[in-house]
Amino acid sequence: MALVVRNLWVKRGTVSLPGKTVPFWGFAPSDTALPRLPGPTIEVTVGDMVFVVLWSNELSERVSIVFPGQRSVWVMSGLWGVRKASPQYENGRMVSLTDFLDRSAPGPIAYVFNATRPGVYLYESGTSPERQVQMGLYGVILIRPQGYSTPTDPDYKTAYGAGTGSRFDVEKTLVLADIDTLMHEALASGEAYNILDYSPDYWVMNGRSCPDTVRSDRDPAMPSQPVGSSIAARVGQRLLLRIINAGFQNHTLHFGGLVGRVVAGDGYPLATRAVDASYEKTAITLGSGQSFDVMVTPAGPGEFYLRDRDYNHLVNRDSFPGGMMTRLDVAP
Amino acid sequence: MATVNLWAKDGYLSTPDGNSVYFWGFSAEPGGPAQLPGPHIVAREGEAITVNLVNTLESEPVSISSSGQTNVTAGGRPVGPQYGPGGELVSFVDHAEPGGGTVSYSFTPTHPGTFLYESGTYPHKQVPMGLYGALIVRPSDYDPAIPAYKTAYGFGTDTEFDREYVLITGEIDPGLHQAVEQGWPYRISKFKPRYWTLNGRCAPDTMFHDDVPYLPCQPYGAMVMGVPGERILMRYIGAGIENHPLHPHGQHARVVAQDGRLLRNGGTDCSFKRFTVLVGAGQTYDLMYQWSGLGYTLRSPIPTTLPNRRNMGIGEAGWTMWSGSPYLGVKGDIPVGVVSFNEFGEYYFMLHSHEEPQITNWGEFPGGMMTMIGIYPSLNPRVGTLGMG
Structure with missing residues (x-):
């Protein structure tokens, strides 16, 4: 149990997609760092009191953060002290799902919550989310069970604690999303954009489209997309895929021909002391904002392409291969 | 050992409003029509099966992959992704070259159940074009003459059935099918199905x-x-x-x-x-x-x-x-x-x-x-x- 502080800055930046450089809005991990797509992963432990501090907002509009799946989020800011995070209204109209940071507001705003349950969650913009989430203002929160780092603890290297079938050897988080580059260009240059025209033309995992997904972490050509999605495991290892959909479309993540066991949905483990309700799948459909934890144990070596089974999302500008796809390499 | 032979072909679908839609499908006979969906493949848990594919399409390779079937081999080796001359992914599994190329897949189903088989090559095009079908794996103890053994998942699994029906969903965008027929650019971003x-x-x-x-x-x-x-x-x-x-x-x-x-x-x-x-x-x-x-x-x-x-x-x-x-x-x-x-x-x-x-x-x-x-x-x-x- 600790007090954990994570600092974020909202900035404008650009992401590199195959064949196109696209403006985006993202969370940066420091005053001097570039914004990232997805935002920096916030990794904490059950029992932690988590302070997510939004220091500044480079946009010409308000920004906030909501934490779907977290109970009781509180807000601290210079003027108002501590209060429960709540929707914001102006002249009777809601202007934000939660307390926001104005461009001109004095000082930072901090969101505070107790990490009560392990799991994989999103944090994302709660202000004009139909624009800001699409523009890139989302990231992942990983909450570990308490014994996660202690080799002698039964919860060691588990996603949800002992008895939940979530002990893993290799873990990979895959954040799915869809990008309408025309919308990005319009909003970045301050032009009007009708959300009813939303029509994505790129599909990403961890902010990159295939084949960039299989390039390494911190690839210098993609400074704002530091997270690769290639996965390496050995035969018989327990590979935990933590799949979460930050996009506006539903996506069906296909496990490359392998069979996985779904061990949790939206941060709730399916196996408890009372009943084991986990189940096996070859692919799973995720609605917007949903997450699933899937355990895959490869029985043989090979190359497997984890991909969106919505095959129209495996293209970059209509050309296969591309889009929401990455490779799992299983060594003997 | 069970053997299934499939031919990838083209043909024309009929729709109730009188339309005729070009498509690609699998056929069970060298002289038979392409069909949508492809022929049902019925296998048995624990029994090896070989699926031979002949690709009669002239334009591109074709393959067959079936999610949930592991340990599939082609030519004695585990199937794996196929890449083009530039290193770009073409197929998720071994494929048959166009113009009469062949590939032979062998596997032994480890689980009974209902599975999809589909092309693993340029799937954004070949699957919407119709290269898919059903793979039904009978449990090893399946016996349709004995009610307790006429099951989907084996004796004692509470899956006894009297009758069974396969219902495969799909969509057809006739504009994209026409593009393939005419050799026009295939733009999946314009996908707008008119038939379901x-x-x-x-x-x-x-x-x-x-x-x-x-x-x-x-x-x-x-x-x-x-x-x-x-x-x-x-x-x-x-x-x-x-x-x-x-x-x-x-x-x-x-x-x-x-x-x-x-x-x-x-x-x-x-x-x-x-x-x-x-x-x-x-x-x-x-x-x-x-x-x-x-x-x-x-x-x-x-x-x-x-x-x-x-x-x-x-x-x-x-x-x-x-x-x-x-x-x-x-x-x-x-x-x-x-x-x-x-x-x-x-x-x-x-x-x-x-x-x-x-x-x-x-x-x-x-x-x-x-x-x-x-x-x-x-x-x-x-x-x-x-x-x-």
Whole structure:
């Protein structure tokens, strides 16, 4: 149990997609760092009191953060002290799902919550989310069970604690999303954009489209997309895929021909002391904002392409291969 | 060892509104037509099977992959991704080259169940074009002569069935199909389906028998038939690239398996009842449908209020599938001028996509992803065996 502080800055930046450089809005991990797509992963432990501090907002509009799946989020800011995070209204109209940071507001705003349950969650913009989430203002929160780092603890290297079938050897988080580059260009240059025209033309995992997904972490050509999605495991290892959909479309993540066991949905483990309700799948459909934890144990070596089974999302500008796809390499 | 031979070919689909749509499909005969969906492959748990593919398409390689089948080999080696000269991914598994190339896959199914087989090559094009089909794996102890062993997932799994039906969902964008036919650029970003299919057919063709001569490329009907109390196994397969909420009327159904895996952990039954199942792209669902509606027994016909006859209509105005009588097996009077397609006093219930724009043919209701469940007073036991509609 600790007090954990994570600092974020909202900035404008650009992401590199195959064949196109696209403006985006993202969370940066420091005053001097570039914004990232997805935002920096916030990794904490059950029992932690988590302070997510939004220091500044480079946009010409308000920004906030909501934490779907977290109970009781509180807000601290210079003027108002501590209060429960709540929707914001102006002249009777809601202007934000939660307390926001104005461009001109004095000082930072901090969101505070107790990490009560392990799991994989999103944090994302709660202000004009139909624009800001699409523009890139989302990231992942990983909450570990308490014994996660202690080799002698039964919860060691588990996603949800002992008895939940979530002990893993290799873990990979895959954040799915869809990008309408025309919308990005319009909003970045301050032009009007009708959300009813939303029509994505790129599909990403961890902010990159295939084949960039299989390039390494911190690839210098993609400074704002530091997270690769290639996965390496050995035969018989327990590979935990933590799949979460930050996009506006539903996506069906296909496990490359392998069979996985779904061990949790939206941060709730399916196996408890009372009943084991986990189940096996070859692919799973995720609605917007949903997450699933899937355990895959490869029985043989090979190359497997984890991909969106919505095959129209495996293209970059209509050309296969591309889009929401990455490779799992299983060594003997 | 079982052997299945498939040929990848092109052909033309027929839609109820009179359209003819170019497509690619698998055929079971070198001289036979391409078909949508491809031939049902029926394998057996624990028995090796070989699938030989001949690719007669001239333009590009074709492959077959089936999610959930592991340890598939081609030429003695595990199948793996195939790359083009620039290192770009072409196929998820070994493929057959165009113009008559061949590939031979061998595997031994480790689990019974319902699976999809589909092309693993340029799947954004080849799967919407029609290169898909059903793979049914019988449990190792399957014996249709003994009720306790006529199961989807083996003795003692509570999956005994009296009749079984495969229902494969798909979508057709005729503009993209025409682009492939004419060699125009294939722009999947313009994907806008106009037809939604069950077993490759749009309603009302879904209700025709298997192998009707006027649908040579669409041999599988999608009509579900049974008698009261029977356990009807419906194997849903999502072969398209969209999700479809399938909804049977008459009775709720129990989902007993997904993706070819029984919903059971040890002694815990994890099956669940739903009246709508979202058939996700590339996924399968086994449902047990058992009609016992309204307390019906042979001795106790249903005391029901006569439905509004306008609501019993189907197709053209003046057509109905209503028997004219609320009693199963009893026919009654039909108003003059109304044509009844009800022959034995059977009950009909719709089974359809609950995304209602999909129960049209190019916008015209009724059509698309819709069929009927027929509950008969009695029925030939051969109805509802695979390959017979």
